[in-house]
Amino acid sequence: xxxxxxxxxxxxxxxxxxxxxxxxxxxxxxxxxxxxxxxxxxxxxxxxxxxxxxxxxxxxx
Amino acid sequence: xxxxxxxxxxxxxxxxxxxxxxxxxxxxxxxxxxxxxxxxxxxxxxxxxxxxxxxxxxxxxxxxxxxxxxxxxxxxxxxxxxxxxxxxxxxxxxxxxxxxxxxxxxxxxxxxxxxxxxxxxxxxxxxxxxxxxxxxxxxxxxx
Numbered sequence: 001x002x003x004x005x006x007x008x009x010x011x012x013x014x015x016x017x018x019x020x021x022x023x024x025x026x027x028x029x030x031x032x033x034x035x036x037x038x039x040x041x042x043x044x045x046x047x048x049x050x051x052x053x054x055x056x057x058x059x060x061x
Numbered sequence: 062x063x064x065x066x067x068x069x070x071x072x073x074x075x076x077x078x079x080x081x082x083x084x085x086x087x088x089x090x091x092x093x094x095x096x097x098x099x100x101x102x103x104x105x106x107x108x109x110x111x112x113x114x115x116x117x118x119x120x121x122x123x124x125x126x127x128x129x130x131x132x133x134x135x136x137x138x139x140x141x142x143x144x145x146x147x148x149x150x151x152x153x154x155x156x157x158x159x160x161x162x163x164x165x166x167x168x169x170x171x172x173x174x175x176x177x178x179x180x181x182x183x184x185x186x187x188x189x190x191x192x193x194x195x196x197x198x199x200x201x202x203x204x
Contacts, residue, residue, distance in 0.1 A: 006119075011123070011172075014119060015179070015180065015183065018113075019112075022108075022191065025105050025109060026109075026191060026193065
């Protein structure tokens with residue numbers, strides 16, 4: 001079985017994509033709502049990823 | 062009192078027979094997205110299948126740990142072990158096959174292993190969402 005080494009960003013990006021797709025599909029009732037909510041979730045993941053990343057970077061000194 | 066009781070029972074929606082949703086929900090557990098395929102929601106089924114399977118495979122390739130249902134040294138550890146096991150099990154055939162083929166990764170320090178563990182658990186959690194969605198479609202609560 002292959003072994004892969006992803007960076008923090010790559011792993012978090014993939015996680016965000018897969019989770020956003022399923023959350024968009026399962027929580028809304030129409031296709032436009034699903035696309036919008038999936039994109040919203042992905043945006044929130046990315047915002048948290050970069051935001052918390054910068055907080056840790058600045059907090060570390 | 063009798064009038065009130067009748068009014069209350071009339072307001073409740075009739076329960077959907079188990080036969081209408083059991084097969085799609087069971088199929089959704091065994092194969093991610095299969096419940097949607099059975100309910101003729103092929104596009105959504107394909108997206109769920111791709112997302113859950115890829116997430117699980119990435120978890121395996123990153124050598125994530127599978128949880129075992131065992132009592133820990135404290136309550137929180139036991140909760141994590143049992144909860145993690147349930148989430149792993151929720152991935153259905155993916156978990157069963159990987160266990161059958163002897164995947165047994167011990168818990169190791171390292172960001173990649175840790176991400177892998179989270180990917181394996183989240184694949185199961187996403188599959189639970191897909192099962193609930195299949196149930197809602199089968200019972201007519203959702204299109």
